[in-house]
Amino acid sequence: MMNRRWVLDHYPQGAATKDIWRLEDAPIPDLQPGQILVKTRWLSLDPYMRGRIAPGANYTAGVAPGDVMQGGGMGEVIASAHPGWKVGDLAESMEMGWQTHAVLSPDLPGAKATNRVPEDIPPQAALSWLGMPGLTAYVGLTEIGRPLPGETVVVSAASGAVGQLVGQIAKLMGARVVAIAGSDEKLSYCEELGFDIAISHRDPEMAEKLAKACPEGVDVFWDNTGGVIHDTVLAQLATRARVVVCGRIAVVDKPAGEDIGLRSSARLIVTRARVEGLVVFDWWHKRTEAIRHLQQWHAAGHIRYREDVLEGFERMPEAFLRMMSGANIGKQLVKI
Template sequence: MSNPINTRIVLAARPSGEPDASHFRLERLPVPAPGPGQVLLRNRYLSLDPYMRGRMDAGRSYSPPVAIDDVMEGRTVGEVLESRHPGFAVGDQVVATGGWQTFAVVDGDAITRRLDGMTLPLSTALGVYGMPGFTAYAGLHEIGKPQPGETLVVAAASGPVGATVGQIAKMRGARTVGIAGGEAKRQYLETIGFDVALDHRADDFSEQLRTAVPGGIDVYFENVGGKVFDAVVPLLNDFARIPVCGTIATYNARGQVLPGPDRLPGFFSQILRQRLSVRGFIQRDFIDLFPRFLEEMGQWLADGRIQYREDIVEGLENAPEAFFGLLKGRNFGKLVVKLE
C-alpha cells in the first residue's frame, strides 16, 4: 500500500432520544500499523445492528459504551493485509470487531472466526450465518424451546433474527406467526413459510393477532416491545416462554420515563399467575453452542431449508443514514454496508 487512508466514522456526541447526523463524524487518517500480536484488516463488509444504539449512550449495559471520538463499534468481515500474530496470514478472511472504518488493527487473539473456504457469500457471516442467526438459534434452543404443535409468535419477523426464528421453529414442528411492518414485509414472511403473517401497522392489528392464535401463544420471541408486546401479553398461555432479544421500539427513549400508566405490577402478577418464563439474553451467553450452530445452519442453508434476505448499502459514508433507517424499520433484511 502506498500512503493508504483509513476512512472512519466516530461518535461525535451522545444523543438524547433519536440520533441524527450531528452525533457522528467522518474522519480520514493514515492507516495504523499493527503491533505485536495484532493484525491489520481491510474491512470488506460492516454489519449494522440495533444494539449499536445502546452503545451510543453512557448508561450501564452489558458492554461498555463507545467513547466520544472513538470509532463506532461494529462487526466486520475483513481481509488480513498484515499480520504480527502467528495464527493469521496475509489473505485470511475473518470476522472481527473492526468498527465503522475501512481499515482496522485488531488483536489476533480476539478474532474467533475464520472464513477461509466458506462457500456462502461472505456477508452472510454478519447475518444468517453469523451473530443474528446465532441469536435466533440460541434464544430458541435455550429459552423458547418450541415444541411440536405449539404456537410461536415473533416480532420484527422479516429481519435476520426474526426470519431465522420463524424458520427454525417451523422445522421443530411449531405453528409460526410472524409480525412485520408493511405489506411487502408481510408478504415476504409468507414466502419463507410462516403459517400466518401480520402487519403491525394495520389499524386492527390486535384483533388480527387474536384471530391468528385461537389457542394462545406458547413462545413469544421479543425483538420490538411497544404496541406489539401490548397485543401479545393478553394472549400468552400458561407456562409461555419469552426470550427477550431486543426492544427496538424504546431504544431512543432509554433513560426517559415513558408516557402512560405503569403496567409493570400487572405484568409481574401475570408472570406469577401464568408461570411465565421471561429471560433477556445476549447471544454470547450461549457461545458454547456456536460450533453446533455453524454445522447445522451451514447444512440448512445448503439444503435451502433456511432462506435469508440482505439489504446491502454501498459505501461507509452512507452508514449513518442507513443506521437511522434501521431504527425506524426501513431496512428489509439484514443490513450490511459494503465497504469496497
C-alpha cells in the same frame, strides 16, 4: 496509508441523527505480535448499536464521544504478524468498528475473537445468517424459547435480520409461526418464508387478529421490538409460555422510564410464564454448534434470507438510521 473512520461526535438526544458521528482520517498503528491488519469489505448494522451510543449503563461498555463507532464486519487480511493468518485470508470480527482498516487480535476470547470466513458462502453471510443474527436465533430458540412440535411461536420484527431466522428455525422445530411486521412487503416476505400467519402491527385490529391466529394462546413469544407489540402479545400468553426478550427497537429512543409497558405480573402468575432477556454475547460458546446446524439447514434449502445493502463507507450513518426506522427488510449491511 490512512484509516477512514466514523467516530461518535456526541450522544443523541432522543432519536439518532446523522450529525452524531463525524468522519475522520487517522494513521494505522504498527502491528504487534499476534495481530493482523484487515481491510474492510462489509460492515454490519444491528439494533444493539443504539444502546452503545447512549451515556447510560448497558450490558457492555459503550462508545464515548471521540471513539470509533463499534460494530461487526468482515474484510481481507492485508498484513499479518500472526503465525496462523496470512495475507488474503478473510476475517470476521465483532471488533471491526466503523472504519476502513482494523488492527485485530485473533486470539482474544469469546465474542472479541476474530474468525475465519467459511470458503463456501458469500463472505457477508458471516455477518447475517451465519453470524451474530444466526447465533442469536439459534440459541434463543434452543436454549430459552424451546418450542415443542405443534406449539405457537409469535415473532415480532419477523422480517428483520434475526426475526427471519427465528421463524424459519421455529418451523424446523415443528412449531406454528405467527409473524408480526409493519408493511405489506414485509408481510409478503414472511409468507414467502413459510410462516403460517403474518399480521401487521399497524393494523388497529392487531390484538383481535392475534387472538384468532393463536386460539390457545402464545406458547413462545420472540420479542424484537418492545412497546405496544410486547404488551399485546403478553396479554395472550398460554400457560407456561416462554418469552425471549431480544430487542427493544420500538422504544429505544424514548426517555428512560417511559417504556413501562403492560403491568404483566398478574398475567405471568396466571400463565406461569417465563420471561428471559437474551444477550447473544453470553452464548458465544455455542457459536460452533450453531454454525454447524445453520450450514446444514442452509445446504438443505431450509434457510433463506434477505439482505438490505447500501454501498459506500460514507453511508454508514444513513444505513444505521434506515435500520432504526424499520425501512430495511432482512439484514442491513454496507458494502465498502
